[in-house]
Amino acid sequence: MKQKFLKCESDRCEVLADDFFSHAVGNAHKSRFNNVIADVVRVYPDAILIGAIAAAKYIRPPVEPRMTYDVDILLPEQDFEAFLADDMPPETVNALESLFEDSDSAMHSVKHRQTGIYVDFLSVQSKPVKKKLIRQILNHRKQNPPLMKVGDSIIEIIKPEILIALKLNRHHKNPTSEKGLSDRLDIIKILKTFNSRCLPLETSLIESCVTQTEFRRFEHITADVEYEMTCEPENL
Numbered sequence: 001m002k003q004k005f006l007k008c009e010s011d012r013c014e015v016l017a018d019d020f021f022s023h024a025v026g027n028a029h030k031s032r033f034n035n036v037i038a039d040v041v042r043v044y045p046d047a048i049l050i051g052a053i054a055a056a057k058y059i060r061p062p063v064e065p066r067m068t069y070d071v072d073i074l075l076p077e078q079d080f081e082a083f084l085a086d087d088m089p090p091e092t093v094n095a096l097e098s099l100f101e102d103s104d105s106a107m108h109s110v111k112h113r114q115t116g117i118y119v120d121f122l123s124v125q126s127k128p129v130k131k132k133l134i135r136q137i138l139n140h141r142k143q144n145p146p147l148m149k150v151g152d153s154i155i156e157i158i159k160p161e162i163l164i165a166l167k168l169n170r171h172h173k174n175p176t177s178e179k180g181l182s183d184r185l186d187i188i189k190i191l192k193t194f195n196s197r198c199l200p201l202e203t204s205l206i207e208s209c210v211t212q213t214e215f216r217r218f219e220h221i222t223a224d225v226e227y228e229m230t231c232e233p234e235n236l
Contacts, residue, residue: 005060006146006199015057015148015157032115034150036071039099039112040119041153043092048074048137049148049157050122050166055186057148058160063192066185070109070118074158076138080123084108130169133209137162160190161202164218165209172214184221191225198231 007014033053040047049057051072056065075083082088088096096110100119103109108121124134137158148157158166167183174180194201207215 013144013146015146032117033071036112036115036117036119037155038151038153039114040071040073041150041155043095043099044073044075044079046076046079047155048141048145049155050074050137050163051120052182052186054158054163055167055190057157058163058193059186059189060193060197063189063196065189066182070120072120072122074134074137075121075123077123077125080108080121080125083121130166133162133166133169136209159205160194161205162209164190164201165206168206168210168214168218172211172217187218187221188225191222192228195225195231 005016007016037049037053049071051070052066052068053071056068059065082092099113100110101113103111103118107118108126109118110121111118122129122134124131124138126134141156145156146159147154164187167186171180171183171187175184191201193199206218210218
């Protein structure tokens with residue numbers, strides 16, 4: 001039976017408890033990532049969850065998310081610049097250092113002390129993330145963004161349409177690379193979940209965030225998914 005995972009009221013949507021990797025590697029793996037996300041919110045309450053873990057929250061059985069090993073977090077520009085300059089308020093420094101340690105990654109990353117999972121911080125200045133999309137996320141975040149509860153914490157999660165646009169942009173740049181193929185796979189898995197449960201996606205929002213060539217690629221992916229998976233409206 002398909003379990004409901006999106007609860008929307010008055011244009012505000014909540015992503016409900018997930019089955020992240022439940023069949024593949026067990027709930028313990030899901031809990032480790034959820035613990036990391038909860039600790040990120042303790043340091044940065046205005047953080048936004050993006051990337052493969054955000055995709056996994058929108059992917060539900062019988063579709064399984066792909067394996068990933070880090071958490072991507074979008075920070076407001078002010079928080080990101082303060083992190084880079086190591087010029088944060090004392091309470092932020094104390095919270096960050098108590099929960100995370102310096103990363104040996106080349107990215108703007110920290111390492112979660114409890115789990116060893118890396119957290120990559122991104123913002124408008126990050127490369128090769130498309131600045132237009134990042135600004136769109138940050139500028140429109142007050143317009144009823146999806147929220148997700150993790151333990152006692154609540155984090156904003158990127159809208160599925162904009163997440164698809166981000167992944168479509170990176171896939172289009174180098175479609176046969178490992179990252180490009182992974183992004184295409186994430187898009188397919190999100191579309192399969194939404195299509196099989198008859199959940200709508202605002203394709204006009206996706207189109208507004210990408211180039212015409214990228215959107216044509218998205219249409220091809222959508223056609224393949226619709227051919228494979230039919231809409232089953234019960235138990236949404």
